[in-house]
Amino acid sequence: VRLGDVARIELGLVEDRTFFRGNQEPMVGIGVIRQSTSNTIDVADRVKALTAKINPGLPDGMAIKESYDASVFVQASINEVYTTLFVSIVCVVFVIYMFLGSFRVMIIPAVTVPVSLTATFIAMYAFGFSVNLLTLLALVLAIGLVVDDAIVVLENIVRRIQEKGETPLVAAYRGARQVGFAVIATTLVLIAVFVPITFLEGDLGRLFTEFALTIAAAVAFSSLVALTLSTMLASKMLTPSTSRPTRLVETVNNVFRSARKRYRKNLVKAVRAPKKVLLAFAALVALSAVFFVNINQEFAPSEDRGAFFLIVNGPEGASFEYISEYMTEIESRLMPFVEAGEINRLLVRAPRAFGSIEQFNSGIAIVILTDWSERRSAWDIMGDVSKKLSDLPGVRSFPVMRQGLGGGTGKPVQFVLGGSTYEELAQWSETLLAKINEDNPGLVGVDTDYKQTRPQIDFVVDYDRAADLGVTISEIGRTLETMMGGRRVTTFLDKGEEYDVIVEGERSEQTSFDDIQNIYVRSDRSGELIPISNLLSITEYGAADQLSRFNRVRAITIDASLADGYSLGEALTYLNGLVDEHLPDEAIVDYKGESRNFMSSGDSILFVFLLGLAVVFLVLAAQFESFVHPFIILATVPLTIGGGLFGLMITGQSLNIYSQIGLIMLVGLAAKNGILIVEFANQLRDVGYRFNRAILSASVIRLRPIVMTGLTTIAGSIPLILASGAGAETRLVIGTVIFFGVLASTLLTIFLVPLLYTLLARNTGSPEDVTRQLEAELPAATRARGG
Template structure:
């Protein structure tokens, strides 16, 4: 009897069936046959009939087989800190709120724990709501600290509480109106909108500062408060509108970028635009009204005693020094221009090559993924042994909070040669949390677990990689910090954990798999020689070793067996037949019919598998087939009709992905690809897309600012004077990023775009007031020497307000703040350098373009006179 026949006979005796009905005493009864197995004993007592050489024989199942009520052999193993575990992953829907979902899940778990056994322990090995909460707390603190610092800047320059109150009161109405826009736009208070609100603190007070400072100057000149408020607002009205619109035209393109990066920054851009427009309205209405009510005629701008007196002496000295420098610059125009250009080019040449490039700044999330893969065909027990050794080697790393082990995942639960360790680290505290820690310990609050982590997740991952390298067995080992950069990389390649995950990923496509693998292996070998790249690997794997049975169709036909009959008998003997079921109330269990373990332990056992019966005699596999060793089919990935093999690597601590990609490109430049096509994927693909959209947004913002300035000045030349402040800002941002050890990335590029709007405002204030004075009859040089010192105070106030508003973001106060810090650093660096150079270089450039405009006007007039004289002749 074959195993298949045995299973069929067993299944035939496992049946409940309706059999009709009977009528008795005026009542009808349904008749049902109950023949289903109720327990293992029923199975043992089942009688089977089968043919033998002597005829038909009867035997009980218990006489032919061992019947056991047991557990299915495991194909997947899971542990938490060395103890068996069941892992449950809960994924929210796209529109759901992470924090709300996590809170609801925790509440439900707490309710269920009351009904479950007391010794059951529930551990949250990954909780994204904690990261979101920490990030929002950091942004919130940066937001309120930025407001405080901005108000202090205003107080220092105006040194009276009334000015501080007026500027402070400009913030709440603008924010309230912005919240209304966010509400009707269905925005949430997430990291991007909170970051936008933090950034606009300096922008919100820009217009109010310009208007208030001008009103203050008119009051000091002796005007009545009402007249000063009206005249001060009117005098800078056009400039204030232009200042606001520069921010609008800069941030609007960010809100309408395409691709994933556009979805990411849409709410950010629209929030900034809304807040900026409302700040203009407030500066034209609330600020002058409050100034007319709170200020007095002849308001003093200088103090005689105390801190304010010292500040006034410092500012007056700065003002006198600026007048002298500006006067000298106007008499040495070409030296100033050539010197400024030389300094900018030198600094750019020094800083740009030192500035690394990556898609997104890595965020320390305290999660490390360790993937290990043994040779194809490794048994689950061997894989488990290797992972237990890995767990033992990692136990004494102090930063590790929990260690989760998963073995046998992937490939439908058949990837028994691979697995993963998910390492959760203790939280890495930021400056803000370190300041809070002593007070929270006293109050019994906080989640410090007795350990404060100081090392970054990438450093811990590098140590894990080194500790596990000497374990015998794995053919692939990767310890990768699960930060935002790696999270944006894509999973490509083969099945299970052989799928390549890394910051450096390239796809090789073609029709010939052997040629693709050859090129992939050569690229992988070149990548091994590049510093900073860890565990280069390819997605292709050799097939699993197997015993292959080649059927002799002629002999099989002689026994009356088809290929299907033989395959079914082999599968049922070696893997088991689970057609029959045992039902116990609501539960249903498989009845697995399978050859005894001692009959399936070797190749010889496989050859002895009974595949059929002829005249009561067994036909074994060796009678109809020959056995040989071979490799099974490997996983084949296709894209666009072509076979795909990926090559990938993870990055060492502090290695920017863009720099690593450039090194790889140079290292493989001489490899002959033949008919293989190479394409960067993963983070590189996202980085290229994001850079394209941001470059488009930057270019469009510059064009829009130019058109806005051209309309304001009614000139095509003077807008170039304004735009020349942009290279100064760019160089300042580069210097700041290099000195801070940061990179060019999506976040710092947003900072570059912000600078387009921010730095042009200072130049705009200078040029606009210079034109106003010239219209009043002043000579050009006198107008410049008057406009510069007059606009020095509002320029310094708006610049310092923006710098101090961005300072909390740049200082990385909270957990995960490194994600936002490059933006703050880029803006601060750009503002500092551009402001210093703008105050001197822009007036000089203004005179040069003015001379050029005069020259062009003379040429046009001369041409017009020539045309006129020709006409008369």
């Protein structure tokens, strides 16, 4: 008997129950996945070049078209950051010009920007960093920082020329020496703030390590440039005439002179009424705590990444025909978005799985949107898509935006319940789902990964009867596998390629239990064909598709998306509250995906923040040779942090990994103003100024560089706040923190630092005290040795 007499032999697909369409046109999808160490944009460019090379040689009517391309968002974000970088430079240079009043003078601090950034690129190359979104964001933030040291040095030189009548050369020499300590101190503080960020663990640590070290390198180089190149340029380019303000900025200078007089009067009043100022300080700190408690918390801001995924799930055990019908309906409902120009490509696939497909009850639509400038927000489009599909009775669909950090497509809420048995876990999950349905604060598409609804069929073999008839168990199992499913039996070669040989039953005879009556097995004893139905019974039941474990514990995961205005932190707090209230103590709670990143990042950022604060305190203590002066300087940190939190609250933004990094930056920025005042007050005391006069004069004299450096940092953050296009959400949140934090620091620390210095530092000395003591004791020690 030939095989062709009893079987139909054909060269075909392993699985033909799939479809893939783009804008309703049948297609074949080809996916390209980059290796972990490769560059996304480089891979995409090479694929596009190869596509352009292959297309001319394809048959008529066939072409390779670009569909989903992850590099589009990356490239667009980088282009936006380049634009932001340029605008930041312009804003910072303009602020410098408005205060200094001369293009010749403006060039001196402005030149630190290209020099410092070029040196930073050299450091990035040495560190092995790439030019990516985070390193470019670091450079944008560094724009306002790298000019600060040069401004402090230049302002002091100009002041000495104007007030003391020194020549530019002498003023440059003495002025740089006078503020050199403050410049080095602020640089070390900023570096001390950023370096602890490298202690973040996991992917988050690897990403933000590049961010932190890039800023640290830029700040270090800017300090070097300020004390060398800027000082040299000032000695060559400044003249008494260039040091005077021009008509263009006369108004600015007049306003500042008037503000400085009012500041002096108000500062005297504040020092004379310390209780009122300290009470106001305590009230602002308490208000900052209120801001912190009431701000929504999440792992990362929601980004419009230019594409989103529509996940579709049908009933367990649903057929390919069933899901195909629904996917076609979904496709037709979404095509008006394509016609309206908001969706560029609509890719639809069923089933969702790739490779060896065992389930056909799922589908996916990949929605590639048009350019950011040509459409609404992706979140608005996703909301409209959800509404259009909400009345589909046989499937559940929910849109998901690909995550920025981590890159996953899962729902943001992934709440894991662990326990001893799946039966117990199922009861617990049902309890939570019931409570969520009673009072849902903002969870969308709530689901679990444990559903006892997948149809299961058990073939129970009668071992005794099979043995009596001479049929082996392996023969029964192999026959059922072949006829009811399929089995790979061997391979064959064709034109150098190896293919599987698959033996399977006709699908038309696998639709009901009655079809098993037509399957026979041969008895080894008698050689007769025996109906397999005589040797087994059939049991049908529902069971879970999979039994999951998490951290080696039996687990069920509850996942959900979030409604607009409802944060991940609120969702997890709500679910934990339900567990505490309705589940027994032995219930184990854990997290997956973005929820796990959110929970772990909070502890990591807190550790980094406290470590940075401790390192800054120790650095200042070593430089000032005192524990009192660092305390005075860092006492302004709560006010600065409060300003950043206030900005987040009034703009409706969240506390996330980017805003937390911004808050850490504010520690160094807040300390900078205090260093300028405290260090100069110590210098004035060293030259014989009385205590009260020293702190008052230091505060008034240092007001100008404090305001200038504060405004340049604010100016550098404005383009981040006004950002649009790809990646604007992350730039906005960190820009908001810097803008409001530095504004609060500039306005409030100029009063708090002098007051605390007056109250706490009266009996302290300065680093020069030890020098004077040594100079006084050396002659006596020399005479004693000579004697």
